[in-house]
Amino acid sequence: MKTRKLTFLSTFIFVLFMGGLNAQNGSSQAYWVHEDVVKPSMIGQYESICKELTDNMKKYNIQEFNVIVSNTADNRYLWVSPISGMADIEKPLFKTLSEKMGAEKMDDLFNRMDKCYDIEHNYIIHLDKELSYMPSGITQTPEGQDYRKFHYYHYTPSNRAEVKKKVEAIKTLFENKGSKLEYRVYRSGFGTRGAFYMVAIAAKDAADYSGKISANNESMGEEWQKTYTDFFSSLKKYEAFEGGMRPDMGYAPK
Template identity: 75%
Template sequence: MRTLKTTLIIVLALLAVPCISQEDSKSQAFWVHEDVVKPSMISEYETVCKELTDAMKTHNIQEMNSIVANLSDNRYLWVGPIENMAQLDKPLFATLAEKMGADKMGGLFDRMDKCYDIEQNYIIHLDKELSYMPGGITQTPEGQDYRKFHYFHYTPGNRAIVKKKVEDIKNLFTNKGSKLDYRVYRSGFGTRGEFYMVAIAAKDAADYANKISANNELMGEEWLKTYTDFTSTLEKYEAFEGNMRPDMAYAPGE
């Protein structure tokens, strides 16, 4: 098997770890695998992924639990929590290979390999203290599959001041009683440069726009000043639209 097969196997197995399992922990590490799918191969890629999901359902694979997101720039993200790097050394997907046949499973990954030329892997950390979700942190709010991912890049020399500005933003949200939830992730091993990624969930793009508008009105001029102070410390800002893909996800018993 080529790199993708090995990596995807690792990522899917890592997703078996209960998401955000350590409630008393300040952060949770996540392994991220990205496939940058060729525009002409999106349909085939998704077909293969769904066939893989169906195979796991058919054989009732217990050790797998996967979620998938795709971004507007044709990136597909496989994301799973890890407790330590030692998890990456465990033999994986053995049960599925045994039940469906190694050749058949390998054939799925062979087809998937043809759908992209670029893949990358890295670790990010969900920062629970900097995130704002008063009702409890979850990566998959029910009925809200739309995502807006905001990437705030900064230089190592500005690390401390940027963190302070992120704390100021959460404090403002808390004091104003904002209804706009967000999760904050820090860059980790394997990422290019340092950044905070802020993920915001909504029903769709229109719902997201309405949430932002309502929040801006609630926060007033104090928000504009706080956000401007924050962005003045940054090196670069990027934003990407995306969607969670429950049709490509898998959880035992579902």
């Protein structure tokens, strides 16, 4: 997580100004994602170091940092932090932690962490509340449902408007049918690899997820199959990843 050190801020300030990022409004919330692609042989060590970092932030009640963490079956760890405005971006994330635990100790922690991966990514995604379907209330962390299935629907810039209309049609159908399957929709932003919608579905575990999908397909009937097939035919590429939330690695200040 080298880019989460004190120097990450200058990297993004200019880009966000130039991109005209509207970090948060009534229908959208922006998140900065730091993704570590961890070496399989280093997973245990990586998680241990990350928990050491979390423990230190809890110990000193660091106020500048707020993050949820998930990891996928292909060994990617995603650190997701909300951006509420430019004032948040200007805050040095680990300045206080460095002062509290000592710069030398903190640098040693991050240096050990950096050895656990060769690839890291940084990008922005936007939670689209208008396209998401969560009648019980939008939350990234439904209680008791740490399992995740991440669906990536890639499209080309030329058919952006068409794909959006079909995503809207899916939500309308879910509302009309009173579906019990809830999902959140994220839009790709600055730094992502191509344009996509990412749909995140929460469940207790893989079996619970499978049961939810089966029940939804049955209750929604042929109209759902037709609507989804029409949407799918407009895509450039589709990917799906299993994963889970890691509350033991995330952090929120008291």
